[in-house]
Amino acid sequence: MPKEDDSASDYSDLESIHSDVEEDLEDYKKGGYHPVNIGDRFDNGRYIVLRKLGWGHFSTVWLALDTLNDSHVALKIVKAANRYTDSALEEIKLLECVKKTNAESKGWQHVAQLLNHFWHQGPNGKHACMTFEVLGESLLTLMKRYNYKGIPQNIVKRIAKQVLEGLDYLHRECGIVHTDLKPENVLVWIPNIEAYLKTDTADILKEIKEREHQLPSPNSMTPTTPNIERRRSSTASWHEGMDVESMSKSKKKRLKKKMKKKTLDDVEEVEDKLGNLKISTNWSTPKEAKVIPSSILDITSIGSEEDLDTIVIKIADLGNACWMDGEYTHVIQTRQYRSPEVIVGAKWTNEADMWSVACMIFELLTGEFLFDPRAGSKYNKDDDHLAQILELMRTVPKLLISGGEYSRDFFDRSGKLKHIKKLRYRRLRDVLHDTFLVPPEDADAASHFLLPMLEMDMTKRASASHMLKSTWLKDA
Known part of the structure; x- marks a missing residue:
């Protein structure tokens, strides 16, 4: 007999967005959700988080300002575990197909469009991120x-x-x-969503920018994205305390191979499964995870x-x-x-x-x-x-x-x-x-x-x- 299963599958976008209950704080762990705070920036500062739109068991979704285009987007941040990132990569392939196949088709305008995608490294792992056009309820x-x-x-x-x-x-x-x-x-x-959002989020954005001016400059803060060069130079420190000079040639050779392998492993850890996605650097230090209430856009109120x-x-x-x-x-x-x-x-x-x-x-x-x-x-x-x-x-x-x-x-x-x-x-x-x-x-x-x-x-x-x-x- 087939098992009782009332859900669609193990990966779904916004599947619990309509629930009055938010995601479980315990899911902010290694492989889980990325802790997000209002005002956080993503993709090298391009996107500023303004509000939480909703959540699914496999992602959280946020209203963000795209500073490059001066427009709002829905930012989806997928959990970091491999099973979710693998599914996210497949979803991105499907969405890219939808976007590029035939923009002249009548049906094209009736499928939600992917705008951008990138990786984001956080305290709980590496998260696939996607931005979509902002839609109503x-x-x-x-x-x-x-x-x-x-x-x-x-x-x-x-x-x-x-x-x-x-x-x-x-x-x-x-x-x-x-x-x-x-x-x-x-x-x-x-239809008038952008004008509505610009008015609705003006105070939030102003408060965020005032707060940013009071913080230390980004260059004085530690990026959460692994820096390959920094890690490469630090690989020498793992063998500190060894008497390298007194080693035989064969031992020195083996040590050199180990150092080279560790360097490659560090690089691969960052580059693995990147595909054509960009790594996002978030120049803010990790904050304590907390559950933020969702605030969904409702056509009936707009x-x-x-x-x-x-x-x-x-x-x-x-x-x-x-x-x-x-x-x-x-x-x-x-x-x-x-x-x-x-x-x-x-x-x-x-x-x-x-x-x-x-x-x-x-x-x-x-x-x-x-x-x-x-x-x-x-x-x-x-x-x-x-x-x-x-x-x-x-x-x-x-x-x-x-x-x-x-x-x-x-x-x-x-x-x-x-x-x-x-x-x-x-x-x-x-x-x-x-x-x-x-x-x-x-x-x-x-x-x-x-x-x-x-x-x-x-x-x-x-x-x-x-x-x-x-x-x-x-x-x-």
Whole structure:
């Protein structure tokens, strides 16, 4: 049986950004978070930290001023352990592909853009850092604004069209599978964000600069980035106390080799895994780690009600994304948006994203999950998840019955579930109409739009480019 796993994977960007609870102070340790204070500078002084935007289990994210361009950025600082830096390097490759493939594409503007990346050496290790354009809150906040009763249909249609355009760009032009689409990972673009931030952060920036003028000059402080030349010259000190003059030639030769090897090791320690990233020097001394509260930018407090009619969104968080040309069976997607082929352990590809899109659009329309499985005394969440899907879609393709690593744990040979016998079949349009009181004509239209993306046989599931031709989106 597959293990119970409701998360998308072991590396994700901003996955806990919406939580009222901040990161654990105990995670500020070797291999963990980098301790950040308001006013800290990164990338040789280029970025000044102004505010904390949020955190994930694998990174913290900060609002920073890019002094080079006099504009604000979201600065993501990944934990220092190798598993996170390796994932960050892969994420950077994906983001670079998104950035460079085709800026003229409609979908390009609906995927959050990477601006810069560099390494930063801190007391807990070497951290991969990325800067992104500053965006507003996620669609989750928009759902909260409407008290989880559903967002107006005209706004949902506009969001759906842009998500599909962004996804079509990722799939068809970049060859990328997102793997974790959900309201939390779709962010709202705020057109006047820079003007707002300049006003909002003016006092903070002034206070930081006044404080900096009172501090010793950077040249009198110790950089946290290892200095290769300094370390190279200091390698001679490790053999102090040895009587080198009285050594035999062979011993002197061995000593010389050891010194040379240590010098190379010190250099490699700094240069290892650099790739094309730059090392950042932070000319501030390490401070005691503390948890700073997040202060997320909220479109509902910046924009007006009318702004929602022209809402622009961007797909974010490629922390779990992967290339389409691979063969994958590992668990992806947050539980409520997980496709049936992933549940049974079958091979999956970009069609899995389309399932997530349908689940997300339903949630935007109604304020509730389309599928929200619970474990019972005789079955687990996966059993209940498949049961809920079957109640809506009725028939099971052979791919799910026998094509997955765990298919036989769920289905008998006839395609019936082993652990849940009684199902309550229903139509999607009836769920929309009867449960959520969507008018009949709207329920029929929304159901007709969603069902091609909820095809249980992923080989028959509609693509993003196909869905963009839907009449449901014509007024979006």
